[in-house]
Amino acid sequence: MIAKEALTIDKAAMALKLMGDKTRLTMLRILADHDCCVCEFVEIFNMSQPSISQHVRKMKDIGMIKEKRHGQWIMFSLNEDFEGYEMVKSVLHLLPVQDHHLEELIQKGKRISCD
Amino acid sequence: MIAKEALTIDKAAMALKLMGDKTRLTMLRILADHDCCVCEFVEIFNMSQPSISQHVRKMKDIGMIKEKRHGQWIMFSLNEDFEGYEMVKSVLHLLPVQDHHLEELIQKGKRISCD
DNA sequence: TCAGTATATAGGCATATGCTTATATGCGCA
DNA sequence: TGCGCATATAAGCATATGCCTATATACTGA
Numbered sequence: 001m002i003a004k005e006a007l008t009i010d011k012a013a014m015a016l017k018l019m020g021d022k023t024r025l026t027m028l029r030i031l032a033d034h035d036c037c038v039c040e041f042v043e044i045f046n047m048s049q050p051s052i053s054q055h056v057r058k059m060k061d062i063g064m065i066k067e068k069r070h071g072q073w074i075m076f077s078l079n080e081d082f083e084g085y086e087m088v089k090s091v092l093h094l095l096p097v098q099d100h101h102l103e104e105l106i107q108k109g110k111r112i113s114c115d
Numbered sequence: 116m117i118a119k120e121a122l123t124i125d126k127a128a129m130a131l132k133l134m135g136d137k138t139r140l141t142m143l144r145i146l147a148d149h150d151c152c153v154c155e156f157v158e159i160f161n162m163s164q165p166s167i168s169q170h171v172r173k174m175k176d177i178g179m180i181k182e183k184r185h186g187q188w189i190m191f192s193l194n195e196d197f198e199g200y201e202m203v204k205s206v207l208h209l210l211p212v213q214d215h216h217l218e219e220l221i222q223k224g225k226r227i228s229c230d
Numbered sequence: 231t232c233a234g235t236a237t238a239t240a241g242g243c244a245t246a247t248g249c250t251t252a253t254a255t256g257c258g259c260a
Numbered sequence: 261t262g263c264g265c266a267t268a269t270a271a272g273c274a275t276a277t278g279c280c281t282a283t284a285t286a287c288t289g290a
Binding site (some may be wrong): 154 | 266268269
Binding site (some may be wrong): 023048050064069073 | 278279282286
């Protein structure tokens, strides 16, 4: 049996730095329950599309989230293969559910679902 | 019975931002096991004293760590009363022990102990 | 193929961050 | 009181960050 390698301080710090932004942390808390695409985040955060895109890119670049294209949309989700996944999850579980954002989205008819 | 208030996203993000720096994260991981003072961190990180002092100050300012003066020295420790204490602890427990830094310190005769 | 929608990239700007050196403050002890 | 060590603060500088607007790319469906 091979012990799971502990996360290095360096990698953890990199992940935590990304989580240390309110917008990204909220995105992650949402992603802990629901996959989302960029255009949904644009609605939720009422922020420019490039700004959202850049936040998402940073998290994708270090492997914290992953993407899957569904036609026109690219759905993002937490990446369970990320080295810091356990850490990310344990932090997110301490934070309040962000379902109200999704509900608002649904009420506005802006929720994207790919099944 | 009163349920423990969940940490807000805002406060968590603030704490995570501070943890997202390699130097501070290492300090915190050390503090999880041992109280330390500024001059010890200066030795450990081989960094200027003001630089260390500023890192410590940021963490003290949001209540993440606390200080206790022992004569000439001010010993810092994790603050169990910090709102994000549980989060901090759960992250630190996923990181490798940093005892080698303390051992080096002891070998150099620079370890401060206040008992 | 072309219009419409979704996403990414480039460039610019204001502010935040982390480090440094210089200096001030606080405490212990002769 | 005055020196020595520990710590804090001030000021300056280079780089990082987060946002924006403008523009490019990618996919869908008529």
